[in-house]
Amino acid sequence: MLSPESRRLWTWPIALGVLSTSGLLTALVSDAWGDVWSWLGLGVPVAVIAWFAWRPRPAANKA
Amino acid sequence: MLSSRAIRVWTWLHKWTSLVCTLFMLLLCLTGLPLIFHHEIGHLLGDEIEAPELPAAMDKQRVSLDVMAKAANAVHPQMVIQFAGENEDDPRLWWFTLAPTPEPTDQFKSVAVDARTGLAVREYRIGEGFMDLMFRLHVDMFAGLPGKLFLGLMGLLLLVALVSGVVLYAPFMRKLTFGEVRKDRSTRVKWLDLHNLIGIVTLVWCFVVGATGMINTWAELLVQYWQYDKVTALLAPYKGQPLLPAAERGPLQASMDTAMRHGEQRKVSFIAFPGTSFSSPHHNTFFLKGTTPLTSKLLQPLLVDAKTSQLTAAPELPWYLTALLVSQPLHFGDYGGMPMKILWALLDIATIVVLGSGLYLWLRKPQGARRSAKGTAGAAADLDDPKHPETAAA
Numbered sequence: 001m002l003s004p005e006s007r008r009l010w011t012w013p014i015a016l017g018v019l020s021t022s023g024l025l026t027a028l029v030s031d032a033w034g035d036v037w038s039w040l041g042l043g044v045p046v047a048v049i050a051w052f053a054w055r056p057r058p059a060a061n062k063a
Numbered sequence: 064m065l066s067s068r069a070i071r072v073w074t075w076l077h078k079w080t081s082l083v084c085t086l087f088m089l090l091l092c093l094t095g096l097p098l099i100f101h102h103e104i105g106h107l108l109g110d111e112i113e114a115p116e117l118p119a120a121m122d123k124q125r126v127s128l129d130v131m132a133k134a135a136n137a138v139h140p141q142m143v144i145q146f147a148g149e150n151e152d153d154p155r156l157w158w159f160t161l162a163p164t165p166e167p168t169d170q171f172k173s174v175a176v177d178a179r180t181g182l183a184v185r186e187y188r189i190g191e192g193f194m195d196l197m198f199r200l201h202v203d204m205f206a207g208l209p210g211k212l213f214l215g216l217m218g219l220l221l222l223v224a225l226v227s228g229v230v231l232y233a234p235f236m237r238k239l240t241f242g243e244v245r246k247d248r249s250t251r252v253k254w255l256d257l258h259n260l261i262g263i264v265t266l267v268w269c270f271v272v273g274a275t276g277m278i279n280t281w282a283e284l285l286v287q288y289w290q291y292d293k294v295t296a297l298l299a300p301y302k303g304q305p306l307l308p309a310a311e312r313g314p315l316q317a318s319m320d321t322a323m324r325h326g327e328q329r330k331v332s333f334i335a336f337p338g339t340s341f342s343s344p345h346h347n348t349f350f351l352k353g354t355t356p357l358t359s360k361l362l363q364p365l366l367v368d369a370k371t372s373q374l375t376a377a378p379e380l381p382w383y384l385t386a387l388l389v390s391q392p393l394h395f396g397d398y399g400g401m402p403m404k405i406l407w408a409l410l411d412i413a414t415i416v417v418l419g420s421g422l423y424l425w426l427r428k429p430q431g432a433r434r435s436a437k438g439t440a441g442a443a444a445d446l447d448d449p450k451h452p453e454t455a456a457a
Contacts, residue, residue, distance in 0.1 A: 027399035052242035
């Protein structure tokens with residue numbers, strides 16, 4: 001099993017990777033729910049980037 | 064955990080595979096961005112052809128394939144029809160491509176014909192305009208098959224860069240929480256963190272688009288291999304026969320009726336006429352597609368004798384062409400509606416940021432090394448020295 005250190009490092013990357021993969025695949029097989037899921041599967045990673053890139057500085061809050 | 068030697072090797076791999084492919088990847092990302100919306104842009108520029116306004120009752124009405132072909136050929140009487148097919152978005156229109164000979168060429172014309180009336184509507188613009196420039200730069204940089212294969216090789220380097228980047232993610236992130244961007248440190252540290260964040264989050268998308276793009280560069284070769292490997296045997300009875308003269312060909316509609324009888328629940332994707340690259344000198348080859356989201360990407364070839372309109376063969380598509388066809392939407396991002404296209408564009412822009420920041424991190428490195436040589440405490444943390452990844456992440 002993953003060490004606690006690896007788990008801390010890889011949990012989010014793996015979760016987002018699995019989510020992206022599922023989104024890329026569901027839209028291939030279904031034009032209804034599959035498309036909607038793909039918007040979520042690819043939209044969440046985009047939102048995650050935007051959040052961490054533009055969120056207020058945590059360091060400044062602590063100060 | 065990686066040894067410091069392993070980190071050095073992976074760093075070397077990441078640096079050089081990225082550096083070699085970065086400029087080409089930037090070109091592909093920038094030209095690919097408008098191509099995601101080629102359909103919408105085509106509408107805006109008036110490049111897309113709209114079906115003429117006719118009473119809705121006529122929508123299901125169809126003239127024969129022969130009437131449509133005659134109308135298309137009348138626009139360019141000196142040319143022969145190479146391929147034809149139903150417009151993907153509007154079944155009331157069919158497109159016909161014409162060229163001086165059946166041989167593959169860049170000098171072709173494409174005519175839209177109204178399937179309800181059999182009248183030529185307009186010519187598609189081929190080889191001109193902004194979108195065509197974007198397309199050629201994206202596909203082969205105006206260098207034909209060698210250009211395509213070269214870009215495919217750059218795609219392979221990108222995949223190696225992605226894998227090595229993932230391996231290096233761990234040592235760089237050891238002391239950071241997920242998504243942490245140290246904005247209170249130097250600009251270089253901030254961009255290092257952003258590079259790692261955006262790189263790891265877009266990883267799957269980037270890998271899929273990169274890999275499917277690379278596979279697409281092999282399309283011509285895969286089709287040729289299939290023809291050589293399988294189709295030649297199917298056409299053995301016709302071996303050595305010259306191109307069937309137009310006067311000896313039976314009605315096209317009869318050929319199409321034969322094809323449609325064998326392909327239940329299917330639609331015409333395109334037809335390759337005798338002597339063209341996807342057919343034989345003696346056959347009209349029909350490529351039929353399914354009607355569900357997945358099967359609409361897959362093609363069933365049917366070789367119909369152009370003289371007798373009898374079916375010669377219905378070969379199964381081999382796995383590698385199936386893989387090619389399924390990989391195409393995964394590259395284009397055109398299979399999940401407008402929201403998917405927008406996300407595709409945002410992920411494309413994110414990739415540009417990863418490429419640009421990677422380049423910046425490499426360019427700024429000598430300066431960081433110089434500063435650390437002076438022994439300032441702050442500068443040491445600016446380094447992403449592969450031998451001391453801990454300091455880089457400190």
